[in-house]
Amino acid sequence: MLRIAVQAKGRLFEETMALLEESDIKLSTTKRTLLVQSSNFPIEVLFLRDDDIPQTVATGVADLGIVGENEFMEKEEDAEIIKRLGFSKCRLSLAMPKDIEYPGLSWFEGKKIATSYPVILRNFLKKSGVNAEIHVITGSVEVSPGIGLADAIFDIVSSGSTLVSNRLKEVEVVMKSEALLIGNKNMSDEKKAVLKELLFRMNAVKTAEDKKYVLMNAPKDKLEEIIAVLPGMKSPTVMPLAQEGWCSVHTVLDEKRFWEIIGKLKGLGAEGILVLPIEKMIL
Numbered sequence: 001m002l003r004i005a006v007q008a009k010g011r012l013f014e015e016t017m018a019l020l021e022e023s024d025i026k027l028s029t030t031k032r033t034l035l036v037q038s039s040n041f042p043i044e045v046l047f048l049r050d051d052d053i054p055q056t057v058a059t060g061v062a063d064l065g066i067v068g069e070n071e072f073m074e075k076e077e078d079a080e081i082i083k084r085l086g087f088s089k090c091r092l093s094l095a096m097p098k099d100i101e102y103p104g105l106s107w108f109e110g111k112k113i114a115t116s117y118p119v120i121l122r123n124f125l126k127k128s129g130v131n132a133e134i135h136v137i138t139g140s141v142e143v144s145p146g147i148g149l150a151d152a153i154f155d156i157v158s159s160g161s162t163l164v165s166n167r168l169k170e171v172e173v174v175m176k177s178e179a180l181l182i183g184n185k186n187m188s189d190e191k192k193a194v195l196k197e198l199l200f201r202m203n204a205v206k207t208a209e210d211k212k213y214v215l216m217n218a219p220k221d222k223l224e225e226i227i228a229v230l231p232g233m234k235s236p237t238v239m240p241l242a243q244e245g246w247c248s249v250h251t252v253l254d255e256k257r258f259w260e261i262i263g264k265l266k267g268l269g270a271e272g273i274l275v276l277p278i279e280k281m282i283l
């Protein structure tokens with residue numbers, strides 16, 4: 001039985017649960033217990049505050065964990081990164097009052113910086129040769145310059161709207177972060193075998209993300225040109241239609257290039273284009 005530590009509530013929770021669900025790991029969510037066993041896969045899920053996840057995995061209390069890269073770097077616990085999960089993307093940045101001119105990193109010399117990430121900040125300042133005072137607070141970091149608690153801040157930025165509403169500007173991006181699957185370094189062979197199956201499932205879910213299954217009716221005399229614009233996995237499936245001179249073309253498209261390709265297909269006379277989501281994809 002593998003034990004995976006996940007965030008009990010917060011920014012990582014929903015996408016973590018969605019990833020487990022799409023990997024067909026069934027959890028009884030009716031009772032709000034801290035430890036829940038899957039009914040169809042040898043895994044149990046331990047719900048924690050994200051701060052506690054790196055240590056729980058490093059010490060082997062849990063075998064795996066899903067945690068933000070920022071939190072993992074901050075805690076400096078000895079666990080390994082197994083897979084980058086691509087959600088909860090954000091960055092850790094230095095920000096300062098927006099009306100003051102920023103001449104470069106030297107501005108921070110002798111200043112007081114408020115943050116919830118003192119370890120990452122201290123490492124960055126040391127590497128950059130800047131001496132600044134670090135003031136640790138656990139939340140509402142962005143208000144600290146406005147109330148005279150600090151000169152600047154070091155915190156999570158995503159859209160930047162929290163900075164704007166506190167009259168701050170982002171001046172240095174120190175690290176980028178996303179959710180990580182981390183693992184204990186001394187897993188038994190039995191546990192490694194379960195992890196392999198879990199990764200196989202997660203990879204199938206991740207590969208299918210951003211991909212669409214596309215079906216269309218195509219005039220036979222334009223078939224070669226239509227196939228030429230389709231990037232498909234191997235080559236598209238082509239099936240005859242009852243109506244003379246037409247066929248049905250099936251393929252998989254990357255969502256990012258979708259509109260560009262569909263435009264070209266319509267230009268070549270494709271009709272009745274259907275677009276379906278793909279649940280899993282094994283290459």
Ligand SMILES: Nc1ncnc2c1ncn2[C@@H]1O[C@H](COP(=O)(O)OP(=O)(O)OP(=O)(O)O)[C@@H](O)[C@H]1O
Pocket residue numbers: 007008009010011012048049050051067068069070071088089090156157158159177178179
């Ligand atoms: N605005 C955001 N956009 C994208 N990702 C974010 C954002 N804020 C936080 N994250 C990511 O999600 C993680 C969890 O954020 P959350 O705010 O839920 O943490 P928390 O308040 O420390 O939760 P906990 O109660 O578990 O300690 C962060 O460590 C970061 O990796």
Ligand SMILES: O=P(O)(O)OC[C@H]1O[C@H](OP(=O)(O)OP(=O)(O)O)[C@H](O)[C@@H]1O
Pocket residue numbers: 011139140142155156157158159160161162163
């Ligand atoms: O750049 P933005 O899109 O504004 O996001 C950044 C903000 O998001 C997070 O806070 P959250 O919204 O989770 O609130 P909290 O700090 O009160 O938990 C983070 O601590 C920042 O304050």
Ligand SMILES: [Mg+2]
Pocket residue numbers: 049050051
């Ligand atoms: Mg936390």
